[in-house]
Amino acid sequence: MTSFKNKIVIIGAGHNGLVCAAYLARAGKQVTVLEAAEQVGGAAITREFAPGFKVSAGAHLLFMLDKNIRKELSLDSAGLSFSQQDMSTTALAEDGNHLQIAGDALQGANISDKDRLAMQEYRRFMNRFAGVINRLNNRIPPRIGTRDRSDWIGLAKTALNIRLLGKADMREFLRIAGINIYDVLQENFENPLLKGALSMDGVLGTNLGPRSNNSVFCALHRLSGLQGTAMPKGGMGALSNALANVAGKQGALIRTSATVSRILMEGDRVSGVELQDGEQIAAGTVISSADPKTTFLGLLGARNLEAGFARKVQDIRMRGNVAKLHLALDGVPEFKGLKQDRLGDRLLIAPDMEYVERAFNQSKYGEYSVKPVAEITIPSLHDDSLAPTGKHVLSAVVQYAPYRLKAGWPESKAAFMDQLIDLLAAYAPGIQSRVLHGELLTPVDIESEFRISGGHWHHGELALDQFLMLRPVPHSAQYASPVNGLFLCGAGSHPGGGVMGCAGRNAANAVLGTKQVEDHHS
Amino acid sequence: MSQASRTDKAQSFDISTKTHYLNKVFQSPFYSRQEPMNHLKEWGRWADYLSPHAYTDSAMEYFACRNACAVFDLTPMSKYRVSGKEALPYLNRLVTRDVVKIKPGRVGYCIWCADDGQAIDDGTIFHLGEDDYRLCTQERHLDWLLTNTMGFDVRVTDETHEVAALALQGPTSCAALKRMGLSGIENMKPFDIGYFTFADTQLMISRTGFTGDLGYELWIDPQHAEVLWDRLFEAGQLHGIQPMGDVALQMLRVEAGFIQCRHEFTPAHATVRTGHTRSPFELGLGWLVDFNKPNFNGRKALLAQKQHGHRYNMVKLDIDGNKPARDSYVFTKNNKRIGTVTSATWSPSAKASIALATLETPHGEPGEEVLVEIYYQKELKWSRVMATARVVTDVFYDPPRKRLTPPADF
Numbered sequence: 001m002t003s004f005k006n007k008i009v010i011i012g013a014g015h016n017g018l019v020c021a022a023y024l025a026r027a028g029k030q031v032t033v034l035e036a037a038e039q040v041g042g043a044a045i046t047r048e049f050a051p052g053f054k055v056s057a058g059a060h061l062l063f064m065l066d067k068n069i070r071k072e073l074s075l076d077s078a079g080l081s082f083s084q085q086d087m088s089t090t091a092l093a094e095d096g097n098h099l100q101i102a103g104d105a106l107q108g109a110n111i112s113d114k115d116r117l118a119m120q121e122y123r124r125f126m127n128r129f130a131g132v133i134n135r136l137n138n139r140i141p142p143r144i145g146t147r148d149r150s151d152w153i154g155l156a157k158t159a160l161n162i163r164l165l166g167k168a169d170m171r172e173f174l175r176i177a178g179i180n181i182y183d184v185l186q187e188n189f190e191n192p193l194l195k196g197a198l199s200m201d202g203v204l205g206t207n208l209g210p211r212s213n214n215s216v217f218c219a220l221h222r223l224s225g226l227q228g229t230a231m232p233k234g235g236m237g238a239l240s241n242a243l244a245n246v247a248g249k250q251g252a253l254i255r256t257s258a259t260v261s262r263i264l265m266e267g268d269r270v271s272g273v274e275l276q277d278g279e280q281i282a283a284g285t286v287i288s289s290a291d292p293k294t295t296f297l298g299l300l301g302a303r304n305l306e307a308g309f310a311r312k313v314q315d316i317r318m319r320g321n322v323a324k325l326h327l328a329l330d331g332v333p334e335f336k337g338l339k340q341d342r343l344g345d346r347l348l349i350a351p352d353m354e355y356v357e358r359a360f361n362q363s364k365y366g367e368y369s370v371k372p373v374a375e376i377t378i379p380s381l382h383d384d385s386l387a388p389t390g391k392h393v394l395s396a397v398v399q400y401a402p403y404r405l406k407a408g409w410p411e412s413k414a415a416f417m418d419q420l421i422d423l424l425a426a427y428a429p430g431i432q433s434r435v436l437h438g439e440l441l442t443p444v445d446i447e448s449e450f451r452i453s454g455g456h457w458h459h460g461e462l463a464l465d466q467f468l469m470l471r472p473v474p475h476s477a478q479y480a481s482p483v484n485g486l487f488l489c490g491a492g493s494h495p496g497g498g499v500m501g502c503a504g505r506n507a508a509n510a511v512l513g514t515k516q517v518e519d520h521h522s
Numbered sequence: 523m524s525q526a527s528r529t530d531k532a533q534s535f536d537i538s539t540k541t542h543y544l545n546k547v548f549q550s551p552f553y554s555r556q557e558p559m560n561h562l563k564e565w566g567r568w569a570d571y572l573s574p575h576a577y578t579d580s581a582m583e584y585f586a587c588r589n590a591c592a593v594f595d596l597t598p599m600s601k602y603r604v605s606g607k608e609a610l611p612y613l614n615r616l617v618t619r620d621v622v623k624i625k626p627g628r629v630g631y632c633i634w635c636a637d638d639g640q641a642i643d644d645g646t647i648f649h650l651g652e653d654d655y656r657l658c659t660q661e662r663h664l665d666w667l668l669t670n671t672m673g674f675d676v677r678v679t680d681e682t683h684e685v686a687a688l689a690l691q692g693p694t695s696c697a698a699l700k701r702m703g704l705s706g707i708e709n710m711k712p713f714d715i716g717y718f719t720f721a722d723t724q725l726m727i728s729r730t731g732f733t734g735d736l737g738y739e740l741w742i743d744p745q746h747a748e749v750l751w752d753r754l755f756e757a758g759q760l761h762g763i764q765p766m767g768d769v770a771l772q773m774l775r776v777e778a779g780f781i782q783c784r785h786e787f788t789p790a791h792a793t794v795r796t797g798h799t800r801s802p803f804e805l806g807l808g809w810l811v812d813f814n815k816p817n818f819n820g821r822k823a824l825l826a827q828k829q830h831g832h833r834y835n836m837v838k839l840d841i842d843g844n845k846p847a848r849d850s851y852v853f854t855k856n857n858k859r860i861g862t863v864t865s866a867t868w869s870p871s872a873k874a875s876i877a878l879a880t881l882e883t884p885h886g887e888p889g890e891e892v893l894v895e896i897y898y899q900k901e902l903k904w905s906r907v908m909a910t911a912r913v914v915t916d917v918f919y920d921p922p923r924k925r926l927t928p929p930a931d932f
Contacts, residue, residue: 268816302673303615306819308637311669482822
């Protein structure tokens with residue numbers, strides 16, 4: 001009876017689940033990872049969406065992978081390599097006068113010298129502020145209101161990091177961290193295309209418009225990985241495979257097509273999990289990389305929680321507002337005014353901030369954007385393993401597409417797809433005739449394919465009120481949950497979404513640091 | 523589930539028929555009978571209802587209850603129906619005690635907490651039938667009760683306005699009910715629920731109360747409220763029946779040692795200041811906390827309290843002299859302040875000045891002597907006395923008739 005108490009089950013082989021498994025296995029723990037899908041990776045996978053055409057089905061760019069994890073787990077020797085690194089961004093203009101952004105260097109779109117200088121300053125302070133967040137990413141969030149020394153040290157360190165920005169930067173950090181990116185960009189720049197493109201940093205993957213508060217915070221969070229934008233060779237799935245290799249080598253058992261249907265309780269602590277086919281796996285520790293709503297309200301059940309906590313979990317804001325478009329193309333698409341060598345950039349359709357805000361407006365009322373914004377990549381230009389010779393794949397993050405669409409997604413999906421292709425055609429005339437096959441993942445599809453409640457990529461909106469010791473909710477923000485033996489390790493926990501891995505690493509540390517809790521219920 | 527319950531409530535309670543918005547409060551279905559008897563016109567407010575402070579003379583109302591019988595209008599009490607397949611597990615997660623032990627046809631006292639183990643309210647659970655319960659409580663808690671439905675197959679509806687209720691308390695209460703024609707009432711044991719045919723409807727009676735005396739609570743459709751009042755007073759006339767207000771009830775419940783929300787504690791969800799709430803252990807209700815249940819609201823925090831100790835002890839004080847120690851500070855013999863009186867009265871039955879008080883731990887051991895600072899006025903002149911008081915364990919008034927079945931006839 002006592003042997004199962006040393007066993008650890010991790011629910012979900014997404015990148016965070018795998019990172020957590022790798023660290024725990026490395027520390028000598030007996031770890032089993034259970035993944036519902038047929039392959040590991042969760043939303044960080046490469047999969048075929050049309051015969052011969054493969055795409056990173058969830059996240060398609062890597063810009064936040066924690067460098068400690070990459071080093072500590074020797075991911076490079078486990079098969080991780082990049083088809084493209086330090087990618088530039090090109091902000092597309094309908095008239096073909098595009099703007100190229102490479103670091104703080106700007107080119108095109110009649111950019112003024114004033115904006116060039118402003119860009120240098122903007123990059124300087126945004127990267128500095130992102131550094132403050134970066135230093136939080138690898139830490140178990142401190143708790144508020146305890147007498148525990150480590151909590152106080154954690155809080156003090158955070159305050160010190162802000163203070164060390166110096167008087168002027170600290171004041172600016174505190175001024176802008178909670179406000180909207182529209183105002184900040186308006187203060188700094190004049191070129192509409194530049195402002196439109198930079199505003200995307202604050203709203204991509206979120207349920208925010210440029211004028212929503214927290215959009216500066218989201219931009220800082222995005223920058224906090226402090227890594228250049230890159231594409232893993234073989235798509236995002238290659239990263240997951242490398243993580244699975246490392247975890248496996250360390251002794252973790254990874255089972256795919258093993259859908260956990262329920263977390264089991266014995267008295268007041270977890271005792272294992274039950275799979276959809278009825279198989280029960282006993283474990284003294286269960287770590288879930290599923291989102292907090294799925295974990296607590298779905299797999300565990302609100303009845304096993306205290307009611308106030310259950311209500312807080314239910315109230316987490318996590319409704320997806322982003323869709324993913326995949327196109328199989330019969331050849332290289334041509335974008336108006338875009339040179340061939342820039343086609344492999346991260347391409348943005350966000351001509352100005354008002355455009356982005358208007359696109360967001362419709363989603364507030366349960367409608368998809370009439371003129372959506374998009375982040376487009378053509379990964380097959382860098383990686384010929386993704387499409388048959390001479391053919392290409394286009395992968396685009398498109399928003400806004402609210403999870404709760406008034407008209408209903410089944411009825412509206414085809415029309416939205418047509419609208420997206422029309423949008424692309426406005427910049428790449430004739431692209432329609434090159435489309436061999438298309439796939440659109442709405443938040444509802446994302447919910448069902450990746451098992452993310454609400455279809456929100458980040459497992460919960462990234463916002464100051466859902467960050468650090470407030471993520472996902474107080475009393476489970478240190479990865480341990482109120483239920484003895486149950487931990488979280490997914491993006492729903494600090495420091496949140498983006499393919500980063502920090503949540504998995506921090507959770508492993510939390511598990512390793514936890515003394516065996518005495519069983520009160522015998 | 524909670525959505526459905528909200529809708530059900532809206533259907534059963536038609537707000538358009540109510541006129542409370544004209545005077546901001548509901549009148550009880552007994553109002554037409556209470557109003558002419560309320561010579562003092564002393565009305566207070568209990569939640570959204572008018573509730574009499576006193577009808578004629580609180581002392582006389584008190585003595586009616588201890589020596590004959592007195593009627594208190596309970597209608598403003600919150601009454602929540604909890605039913606459905608998982609009503610029992612739902613209640614067991616809600617309250618700290620084990621509800622399995624409240625058998626059908628029985629009533630149980632209970633307390634419930636927020637996640638932090640601090641009391642929200644206390645009340646009674648009526649086990650009406652299979653998967654069917656009623657929770658009665660002083661304050662309104664629909665939001666919290668609906669929040670608790672998440673994950674349970676249960677329906678929670680507010681039936682506060684659909685059930686009229688009277689408490690009939692005192693030594694002659696059983697005899698009065700018998701005269702009213704409720705044969706078999708004498709066989710009901712404390713905390714029993716019984717059903718009687720009355721005026722062509724069903725009258726539910728529980729042998730419960732808030733006075734620490736023999737007594738019953740009568741539950742009926744509001745349409746039959748007036749006839750119940752009339753018949754009760756007609757039958758009770760020879761048994762000394764009197765209406766009773768809240769002032770008399772306060773004296774009675776302090777004698778019985780019963781705590782009351784907003785006196786001994788404030789509801790956790792309505793308390794703004796940190797540390798101003800109380801846990802069941804701090805209210806002397808540790809016996810209502812059952813850690814054998816694997817999960818209930820506040821369990822983790824209460825377990826920690828059990829291990830590491832709690833902040834306060836709720837005690838009963840027997841105070842020298844005859845000055846009621848209302849709102850007094852409590853000191854040690856060395857004049858160190860250790861707590862406050864939460865409820866106090868002169869007890870006519872115990873012939874003593876008595877109080878319920880909250881003392882900081884470790885104070886409050888049985889027999890401990892403390893000082894109570896009492897301010898009192900004699901013809902506009904204030905005086906202060908540091909009265910000696912003793913912590914006692916027995917309730918101040920505990921007549922055997924409270925438990926006797928069948929009760930003595932009068």
